[in-house]
Each structure stands twice: as structure tokens, then as C-alpha cells.
Amino acid sequence: MISLGEYTGKAFRAFIVKISGTVKKMFAEDIVMIGYSKAEGLLDESLTKDDFSEIVHKQYFPKEENKRPAGQIAGDFWRFIREMDLEHYVLVPTIDGYYIGKIAGPATYNEMRIFNDTAYQRKVQWLHNKEPITLAKTPEKVQTRLKTVQAVIDASDLYQEIEFAMRIS
Numbered sequence: 001m002i003s004l005g006e007y008t009g010k011a012f013r014a015f016i017v018k019i020s021g022t023v024k025k026m027f028a029e030d031i032v033m034i035g036y037s038k039a040e041g042l043l044d045e046s047l048t049k050d051d052f053s054e055i056v057h058k059q060y061f062p063k064e065e066n067k068r069p070a071g072q073i074a075g076d077f078w079r080f081i082r083e084m085d086l087e088h089y090v091l092v093p094t095i096d097g098y099y100i101g102k103i104a105g106p107a108t109y110n111e112m113r114i115f116n117d118t119a120y121q122r123k124v125q126w127l128h129n130k131e132p133i134t135l136a137k138t139p140e141k142v143q144t145r146l147k148t149v150q151a152v153i154d155a156s157d158l159y160q161e162i163e164f165a166m167r168i169s
Contacts, residue, residue: 031122
């Protein structure tokens with residue numbers, strides 16, 4: 001088992017990602033993927049957070065004056081595309097607990113995957129033998145964060161708790 005403490009390089013970062021698609025697809029292709037695939041063009045490095053929000057709003061909420069829902073989704077995209085980086089950890093919650101891996105590639109967009117809402121993806125090296133870490137063996141702080149509504153959330157502050165859960169699983 002790889003210890004999170006063996007991480008070298010940039011400061012430790014971990015993100016919880018509620019995937020679009022299935023765990024089977026995630027492991028078959030060694031990827032993590034998020035939804036709202038019709039919001040094309042977000043990989044453009046010149047875009048700001050406001051641009052992300054505007055793209056999501058136009059595609060998914062064009063008749064709504066309130067831009068808050070688009071802003072929340074844009075924040076998920078921002079973290080997935082701009083804040084996640086190689087070697088950062090990703091936790092994917094499921095009914096079985098959660099899976100953990102290390103980001104192994106940049107964010108990509110595969111327009112052939114729009115139909116199943118998994119166009120935005122990142123390559124991942126899955127850890128823990130692709131077995132879930134059960135919630136029963138997971139510290140309460142991690143369990144609480146895994147239940148958040150957001151699709152992509154920073155969990156870097158839970159380094160010790162995440163490592164503890166991996167060690168006892």
C-alpha cells in the first residue's frame with residue numbers, strides 16, 4: 001500500500017469527486033469523470049471563473065436570472081480543471097465507501113462522451129487495489145466531507161484522516 005505520507009513534490013492536495021458515470025467505467029479506463037458535459041470549452045486556459053459560470057449558465061440555465069446554480073457548478077469545474085493537478089489525490093464516494101487514487105493526467109474533454117455525460121475526465125492511478133475504503137473505518141470528518149452536495153470539493157485539510165482510513169482498511 002502506498003502511504004499518503006510518501007507524497008513528494010507540491011503541497012499535499014486531495015479532492016472528493018462525485019463521478020458522472022459508473023465505477024465500472026472509472027476502473028476500466030482508469031479515469032475520474034464529471035458531468036455537465038454540454039458546457040464545452042472550459043479547458044481554454046484564458047477563461048476566468050466568471051467565464052466558467054457564464055458558459056454553464058448559458059448551457060444549462062438560460063432562462064433563469066439567478067446565476068447561483070451555474071456558479072456552484074462552475075466552481076466544481078474550476079476545481080476539477082484548474083486546481084487538481086498531477087499527483088493530487090482523488091476520493092470517489094460510492095455506496096460501498098470510497099475509492100482513492102492519484103491524478104495521472106490533465107483534464108481532457110472527449111466530445112464523444114457528451115451523450116453519457118462523462119466528457120470531462122482525468123486519468124487516475126487507483127490505489128488500495130481498486131477496493132473501497134469502508135465508511136465504518138473512516139474518520140467522521142472524512143465521512144462528513146464525502147456527503148457534501150458539491151461534485152468536486154477540496155479535502156486537502158483531511159490529510160491525516162485520509163491516511164488513517166487507508167492504513168486501517
